[in-house]
Amino acid sequence: MTPLLALDLQLEHPEFLWVLAGAVPVLVVASLRSYAIQPRWLRVASFALRVVGLAALTLALCRPVLRHERPDEAVVFALDVSDSVDEPALQAAVEHVAAATRALAEHQRAALLVFGGRPEIVRPLLAEPIAVAGPELVDSVFHRREVAVTKARIQELERDLSADGAGARLDEAKARLAALQAREAALDTRQSSLRDALRLARSVMPEDALRRIVLFSDGNWTRDDPAAELGQLRRAGVRVDVVVATARESKEIVAERLDAPGQVRVREPVELELVVDAAEAADVEIELYRNQFKLTTQPMSLRAGRNVVNIPKQELEEGFHVFEAVVRSKDDPRPENNVARAVVVVQGRPKVLLIEGDEQDARYLEAALQDEDILVEVRPPVGFPEDLNGLLAFDVLMISDVAATDLHSSQLDLVKRYVKDFGGGLVMLGGERSFGLGGYYRTPVEDALPVRMPIQKTIEKPSFAMVLVLDRSGSMAGEKLALAREAAIASAELLKKQDQIGVVCFDEAADWVVELQSAQNRDEIVTQIARISEGGGTYIYAGLYEAYMALTESTAKLKHCIVLSDGHTTGSREEHLDIVHRMAAEQITVSTVGIGDADQALMSAMADAGAGEAYFTNDFGNVPQIFTKETLRASRSMLVEEPFIPAATDAFAADPMMRGIEPADFPLLLGYVSTTPKERARVLLVSDYGDPILATWSYGLGRSVAFTSDARNRWASDWIGWEGFGKFWSQVIRGVMARGTTSALQQEADIRIDRGEVRMTIDSRDRDGRFVDEVEPVVAVVEASGETREMPSEHTAPGLRELRFPLQTFGEYVRLRVESRLNGETVALNRYALIESYPPEYRAAAPDRAFLESVAATTGGRVDAPADRAFAFDGPPARGLEDLWRLLLLVAGLLLPLDIALRRLA
Secondary structure: OEEOOOOOEEEOOHHHHHHHHHHHHHHHHHHHOOOOOOOHHHHHHHHHHHHHHHHHHHHHHOOEEEEEEEOOEEEEEEEEOOOOOOHHHHHHHHHHHHHHOOOOOOOEEEEEEEEOOOEEEEEEEEOOOOOOOOHHHHHHHOHHHHHHHHHHHHHHHHHOOOOOOHHHHHHHHHHHHHHHHHHHHHHOOOOOOHHHHHHHHHHOOOOOOEEEEEEEEOOOOOOOOOHHHHHHHHHHOOEEEEEEOOOOOOOOEEEEEEEOOOEEEOOOOEEEEEEEEEOOOEEEEEEEEEOOEEEEEEEEEEOOEEEEEEEEEEOOOOEEEEEEEEEEOOOOOOHHHOEEEEEEEEEOOOEEEEEEOOHHHHHHHHHHHHHOOOEEEEEOHHHOOOOHHHHOOOOEEEEEOOOHHHOOHHHHHHHHHHHHOOOOEEEEEOOOOOHHHHOOOOOHHHHHOOEEOOOOOOOOOOOEEEEEEEEOOHHHOOHHHHHHHHHHHHHHHHOOOOOEEEEEEEOOOEEEEEEEEEOOOHHHHHHHHHOOOOOOOOOHHHHHHHHHHHHHHOOOOEEEEEEEEOOOOOOOHHHHHHHHHHHHHOOEEEEEEEEOOOOHHHHHHHHHHOOOOEEEEOOHHHHHHHHHHHHHHHHOOOEEOOOEOOEEOHHHHHOHHHOOOOHHHOOOEOOEEOOEEOOOOEEEEEOOOOOEEEEEEEEOOEEEEEEOOOOOOOOOHHHHOOOOHHHHHHHHHHHHOOOOOOOOEEEEEEEEEEOOEEEEEEEEEEOOOOEOOOOEEEEEEEOOOOOEEEEOOEEEEOOEEEEEEEOOOOOOOEEEEEEEEEOOEEEEEEEEEEOOOOOHHHOOOOOOHHHHHHHHHHHOOOEOOOHHHOOOOOOOOEEEEEEOHHHHHHHHHHHHHHHHHHHHHO
């Protein structure tokens, strides 16, 4: 940009002036050589008009800009409404803004911005006073107060709902609470991003005005370093005045951190240190918890300032241990930051979680593994972990005689993820509630196992006829009916060709969807089942009667009926039980499946009368598993109960899992569940029929084993007394458990948390201590919710990789899976854990005045300036820019017709 003469006029493209310099001589020559007969004054006037027009056109190309003084002033008031700023400070800020904007001149504009982790303009730039009075402004600034008031209002209304209109007022209060909580979530008040707030404030102010940001904050930003944005503000001439938020109440106590080693060995003494910051001296109690169990309560007198509390040493067993220190104080105004947590990972003996249908049956296997120095924790199905973190505390998961229907569908998904994505080991043992008999067909657990549940070879079994009686009433519409169709199809797929299947649907009446016929017509049967649609009411008797008539005429040796309903039926209890008794007299067994709000008493009585099983579930996803389990149980097609000695295959001797075990020493087994090996599975032991007894394979990052007999005193009664029983199972466990770092690769990870951001450094070396650059670690972050996200790492130095990512949850530990790959092969798999006790917003007990003063100094602003100085700008006035090229084009356009008119008149 080039200044022109003494005027405050600048040309953005002065290079176009050469057009004028070259064109004027051409015009002179053309005028002198013109043969037109014109008066001299007309020739001179015409030449002048052309030169001026050309000059105007050329200057327009040069884009001239005129700078002129403007009186405009713009101020954006930015209020930090994050959780670290208390209400008195916000009230003072609101009064400051009101005083500063009470009497705005015509050329003055003011805006109000609030921010937490995200900023938002709640009042745009206007020449009007700012008063925090409207609902939106009040909810944005005083959200915590409004939430507390609304919660108290809800509690008051809930105590007396008998008053007129109390229900409507309660609904209104709940709706307001939901809106307030949504407002807090939108602003992300558990974080503070000064960078985003300053950036938004700068973007809404015009460039041709004197600009200022008045920042009300405690300076404790928790996300996004604002340094770069402060540089942008300085270069743009935007000053930032800071008003330091008043300190919180003087009795504030902050549990800053609980220091503990990240990894230790078994029974290695663990030292913990609790760092507590107290605004003033106080008497407190410190409670220590490990894995949610209280260990100690220790009274202590804190001095003002930082206190370091030594926790008595702990000796820990293998696994993940979460320590929690809670500082109890009667007068502390903010209890959210009075807890500090730490995670300690104890490495040592393998740790096994054994889920056993009957805990008494686990005693033989538990004792044998403990003798082999393997830790075993036995739990019933109700003790199965609810989340991935709970499962990852163990190296191997064993499932023994537990039906899939005893677990939630989400837990079945956990098993698959545990093996595939996190390198866990899985062992399933046989029993009447295992494999296909337990309903694992077409579940995520079957995906992870080396065997399939439907058997592909024919074992001589009695012929079997089954009728499915399905509720298709209106209440079954949608997901429930879709799962019923899926369950019926899965049952049909499990039957052998010599078996028979029929499907009856009922609402007020019953209709045959699939007449009782040979199961070999599977494709046509599946097509018909898929066409089932919803109907009207519910009358179970109609469906039972049709099933009874059809099964009575069947010549099959085993006859079974499964009834599915989600509600209460019309008709009497007596007539339903009467038809079931008639079916039982004809050797037809009846099982019932109730989903949702079913009549459990009636359906249980029907199952008892029909010598079948009664199932009830609110987890609709379990319905297909219930049907497949019941189909295989009733058909007895997978249960083989006869004595045999398992035979070793060619793969047996080559598998490290079976090293040192002689097949000739195997005792008798008395039964197993028949399965089919998958294509990539390694079958190590087989039955007399060639069915897999012991099979294994790698699945994702982990391994799994299927042992289709059991380890109890039913089928394995001779194995329990065998001297090799403990060795056999300990080698299976060690062979399937999660892989750790290879001996050729040594890895260490340093993990730190700063302002809610995780900073991780991974150091990779070979056995001689030399840096290894070729290893590529892939880090997966597993949130407490089970959500997994992969984080890229950056190569920063020889053997070093670094990565950073923000924490999404606080107060719950987060697991890290580090899979290191070399030439596409996994050479190391390590797990770590970290925890941040509470959002960093609650960490600081006092304003960071030094930081706020640096903000003002960087941008030329002031600290704690009075309200009446908000629009007091020092130095030269603002200058506006005005483009002149349009005006010059207009001049050129007007001169052209004037020149033509002169020549025409001549």
